[in-house]
Amino acid sequence: MNNFAKLGINDDLLKGLADLGFTQPTPVQAKVIPLVLERPIDLVSLAQTGTGKTGAFGLPLIQLTDSDSRKTQGLVLCPTRELCMQVARDLEGFARHVEGLRVLAVYGGASIEPQIKALRKGVQIIVATPGRLNDLINRGMIDFSGVHYVVFDEADEMLQMGFQDELNAILAHTPSQKSTLLFSATMSKGVAAIAGKYMTDPVEITIGKRNAGAENVRHDYYMVHAKDRYAALKRIVDNSPDIYSIIFCRTRKETNDVAGKLIQDGYNADALHGDLTQIQRDQVMKKFRAKNLQLLVATDVAARGLDVTDLTHVINYNLPDDTSNYTHRSGRTGRAGQAGISVAIINLKEKFKIREIEKNLNKKFNQGRIPSGMEICRKQLVGLIDEVTRIEVDHERIDPLYAEVAGKLEELSREELIKKFVSWEFRRFLDYYKNAPDLNINGKPQKERPLKERTQKERSLKERLLKKTPVKIERKQAPVKSGADRDRHFTRFFLNVGRRQGILPQALIGKINEIPGAGRIDVGKIDIMRNRTLIEADSRYAPKILAAFQQAQINGKTVTIEIDKAKSPSAPSKPEAPQYRKIRKNKGV
Numbered sequence: 041m042n043n044f045a046k047l048g049i050n051d052d053l054l055k056g057l058a059d060l061g062f063t064q065p066t067p068v069q070a071k072v073i074p075l076v077l078e079r080p081i082d083l084v085s086l087a088q089t090g091t092g093k094t095g096a097f098g099l100p101l102i103q104l105t106d107s108d109s110r111k112t113q114g115l116v117l118c119p120t121r122e123l124c125m126q127v128a129r130d131l132e133g134f135a136r137h138v139e140g141l142r143v144l145a146v147y148g149g150a151s152i153e154p155q156i157k158a159l160r161k162g163v164q165i166i167v168a169t170p171g172r173l174n175d176l177i178n179r180g181m182i183d184f185s186g187v188h189y190v191v192f193d194e195a196d197e198m199l200q201m202g203f204q205d206e207l208n209a210i211l212a213h214t215p216s217q218k219s220t221l222l223f224s225a226t227m228s229k230g231v232a233a234i235a236g237k238y239m240t241d242p243v244e245i246t247i248g249k250r251n252a253g254a255e256n257v258r259h260d261y262y263m264v265h266a267k268d269r270y271a272a273l274k275r276i277v278d279n280s281p282d283i284y285s286i287i288f289c290r291t292r293k294e295t296n297d298v299a300g301k302l303i304q305d306g307y308n309a310d311a312l313h314g315d316l317t318q319i320q321r322d323q324v325m326k327k328f329r330a331k332n333l334q335l336l337v338a339t340d341v342a343a344r345g346l347d348v349t350d351l352t353h354v355i356n357y358n359l360p361d362d363t364s365n366y367t368h369r370s371g372r373t374g375r376a377g378q379a380g381i382s383v384a385i386i387n388l389k390e391k392f393k394i395r396e397i398e399k400n401l402n403k404k405f406n407q408g409r410i411p412s413g414m415e416i417c418r419k420q421l422v423g424l425i426d427e428v429t430r431i432e433v434d435h436e437r438i439d440p441l442y443a444e445v446a447g448k449l450e451e452l453s454r455e456e457l458i459k460k461f462v463s464w465e466f467r468r469f470l471d472y473y474k475n476a477p478d479l480n481i482n483g484k485p486q487k488e489r490p491l492k493e494r495t496q497k498e499r500s501l502k503e504r505l506l507k508k509t510p511v512k513i514e515r516k517q518a519p520v521k522s523g524a525d526r527d528r529h530f531t532r533f534f535l536n537v538g539r540r541q542g543i544l545p546q547a548l549i550g551k552i553n554e555i556p557g558a559g560r561i562d563v564g565k566i567d568i569m570r571n572r573t574l575i576e577a578d579s580r581y582a583p584k585i586l587a588a589f590q591q592a593q594i595n596g597k598t599v600t601i602e603i604d605k606a607k608s609p610s611a612p613s614k615p616e617a618p619q620y621r622k623i624r625k626n627k628g629v
Contacts, residue, residue, distance in 0.1 A: 047073040050103055055137040057099075066092030068247045069099070072221075075243060076100035080188075080219045082239035086227055087247035088371040093223045094130045097191045101165065102131060104189070107140035110162030111186030115214070117207070118169055119197040121147040121318070122325070127193060128167040141165070148172040149318040156181050170198060170206035177213055184214045192222040192234065196364065199230035211238055225371055226364045257374035259401075260408040261384040261394050268479045270301060272385050273357060275479065277307065277335065278416045278469070281423035285353035287337045288369050290360070298357060299337040306468070309335035340365050348372065356384040359393050363400045383408075388481060410480050413473025420469055421462060530564045530576040532604035535589060538571045548575055555581070555588050574604070 042054050042063045047070065049057070057063070065073070068087045075081060077100045087093055101114045116131075118124040128145035135141045144158050146168035152175070159166075159181055166173070166182070176182050190211070192198065198207065220239050224231050235242055264272045277283055289295040292313040299311035310324050310333050327333045329348060340360060351373040360366055366382075373380025384405070386394065394405050411419070449457060463470070537543050545566045552561050564576030577585055582603065589601040 044069075044073075044099070048077045049073065049099055052137045053099055053103060053134055056134045059136065060133055062095070066095070068092055068245070069096045071245045071247070072096040073100050075245075076219070076221065077103065082220045082235075082242040083245065084222045084224070084227075084231075084235050084239070084242045085245045085247075086224055087245075088225050088367075091247060093193065094127055095134070097193070097221050097223060098127070098131045098134055101189055101191065102135045102138060102141065105141065105164045107138055107164060109164070109186070112163060112166055112183065113186050114165040114189045114191070115184070115187055115210075116165065116167040116191040116193055117173070117198065117210070118167060118193045119203070121149050121169060123194060124167050124169050131165060131167065143167065146172050146176065148175075152176070170203040170210060174206045174209050177210065182213075187214050188218055190214055190218055190220050192220070192224070195222050195224040195231050195234060196226050197368065199234075204230070207234070226367055256378065257370050257380045257382050259370065259382050259384075259403055259405045261386055261405050262408045262410050263386055263388060263391065263481050264410060264479045265481060266387045269357065269385055269387075270298065272410050272479050273298070273355065274302075274305065275410050275416060276353075276355065276383060276385075279411045279419050280353065281420055283334060283352055284331060285335055285351060285355055286348075286369075286372055287335055287355045287357050288360070289337060289339060290358045292339060294358070295337050295339055302335060302337065307335055308333050309337060312336055312338040314339065314341060340369070350378060351380060353380065354382045356382070359384055359386060359390060359397075363393075363397050366397050367401065410478075412478065413469075413476035416473060417466060417469050421466060424465060529579060530562070531579040531582045531585075533575050533577065533582075533585060533589075534602055534604055535573045535575065536571070536600045538569045538573050540571055543568055543573055548573070551588060551592070552577060552585065555584050561585075 042058060044057055044062070044065055045054055047065060068085060069092050072083065072085055073096060075083065076097070085093065085096065097116070101116075105113050116127055118127055124147045125145050128143050131143045135143065142158075142161075142163040143165045144155065144163040144167070146155050146159075146166055148169060148171050152172070155172075155176070156179075159176070173182070192207075220242075222231065222235060222239070222242070262272055262276065273287070277285075287298065289298055292315055295311045295313045299309050302309035310327065312321065312324050316324070324333070324336070328336045337357075354369050354373045356366070356369060360369065370380075370382035373382060384394065398405055452460065535543075535548075545568070548566060549563060552563060555561070561581050562578040565574070566576075567574040586601055586603070589599050592599045
């Protein structure tokens, strides 16, 4: 018997579910469907991706829709084009035996004209991304007067992607009397704000623990030096011959770099990020879903809404800054009742992030050990032998060739044949991992290297920098008669860099000493503040100092420099005898 019938699902939908092979509802479906069918309610459901949320809202939404009316009655909002298309396909699959029901996917990255044409014919359920739907509303193409149900699918992701304004605009056009169903993996502040603003006494259904990861996902982390991160990634992949994984990176550049290295090293990999066109994105995803790609390297934004159910691993090449993103990442594996592994590659300084995620997820991470080269070769060999033993021999094609092949191999003993087979198949692994170093670090704080001998002045300067206090350096000077004499001799310059950019007086003096044709330049006070620096120098060289620093790069920051006109002479004049110690070429403070 189809157990969906016990939830109140009608015969037409039961036929569609039977065609799809669904007979047993998931926990979220078992809790949500009867409530929505029973009466109009507002509802918040917290459950991980892959737990059957589409069926939980889609089945009652279809059943409560009047397919004889051409009015739009249900609206489902999704964060991405991919999820939008997937949800629309799922609803169409559920409703394949429901006569007259039309579902339309509305999303950006495609021509708007066919979508407008379909809307004019009339659709009962719209599945949409917020940006394109808002565009259609502004064009006056959608009538929301008949909408009875609004569904937020992956609400937390929509908010993270910055759709708050679009969601507010869309909901403002919907009737006040409607049921709002909100589905999310985590209960973030933004999700709670939507529930508070647009819902009335919502019923909350939580599958598992709040903000927790999927139950059947194991969480591992590997600690390596930052420079060994890519080498560690390769070993993790090589140690899992059947891996099918998304590798998450922080930036588009890192995504491209990692994917490029993997491709160059012979892995079936590709990148997915925001710089790709929609056609390129579709091509990459088509290959990945068909498993022609084993590894998909992606950013968080690019991977949102992907519907891939049988990932073996999710690998965090770098941990996300927002721990809720880790929940989404890890939720990509361990779906549909399968087991999965979420891996984080970290360095020693990032261990605190693991503890933070453990606390938020209420799950314990296992500290893994990067395997050695020999362990990887052994794992790969066992995987290959298992694969060979499972192969069914095609006697019709092989038998005519057997005698010739057997004749060439008859001089080899069984042991020699096996060793030659292994050597031929594993040449690359054996060569690559020969004398491979241990990449693991033990997680204990490393002792700081002893500092080189410095003068007392340099030590004092370092201590003040570490305390993040303004650094003021005054050169030795002969007694001056008045402040006016000093102002006539020196020009004060302000730079847009300071302690936050790691500026040191030595770097500033060195830059001045490099000015061609200037010889020795008198330097006065240097005051390094949080985000800017004051430096005094001989007024005669003001134009050259301006030219030397303008648009220069200091520790990756583009410098701008300007003269403090209030405290500097209006025009450089011939100074009196120097009152400050001369700066010798290439000497420090």
